[in-house]
Amino acid sequence: MASDTPRRPVHVYLSGLLFVVGILHFVAPKLFDGIVPPKLPGNPRTYTYGSGVAELGVATALAVPRTRRLGGWLAAGLFVGVFPANVQMAVDVVGNPKASGLFKAGVLARLPLQIPLVLGALRVARR
Incomplete structure (x- = not known):
């Protein structure tokens, strides 16, 4: 039985996910500071804020049709x-x-979930 509900394109989900997680980097930075690999030089908070900015930028690139492929x-x-x-x-x-x-x-099940995220992003890039 076919659904009458239209499917949202993958870029909508990826953009939404990245936007929410990007905001969380600034709202609850301690959460993210704790998972910065200790071998990385410098202050973990710098990586937390930097990755939050990157996630918000990529979310925006995915949301804007002109920059969607790059996103x-x-x-x-x-x-x-x-x-x-x-x-x-x-x-x-x-x-x-x-x-x-x-x-x-x-937490362990989350690791292989990166694969569909990467594949979905590549699908957007190749359109």
């Missing part, structure tokens, strides 16, 4: 670029005896 390429690069922070979060949570099994499973 797709930028989003794919951004998703790959922040992957080490996602891995750092997984390492920290899995190694934390106080973290619940459900939270650990969720």
Whole structure:
């Protein structure tokens, strides 16, 4: 049975996701400071704010038709670029005896979810 509800293009979801997460970098920066890999030089807050600005910029590029293809390429690069922070979060949570099994499973399940994000961004870039 076909749905009468029109499907939103993938760029709408990616832009929305990046916008919300970008704003969160400024509203709750401590959350993001904690997943900056410790081997990176400098202050974690700099990476938190820098990635928040990048996410907001890419969200905007995806939302604007004239820059949408570029936004797709930028989003794919951004998703790959922040992957080490996602891995750092997984390492920290899995190694934390106080973290619940459900939270650990969720953090680990989140890692492969980067693949459809990258693929969706590349789909936007190639249109």
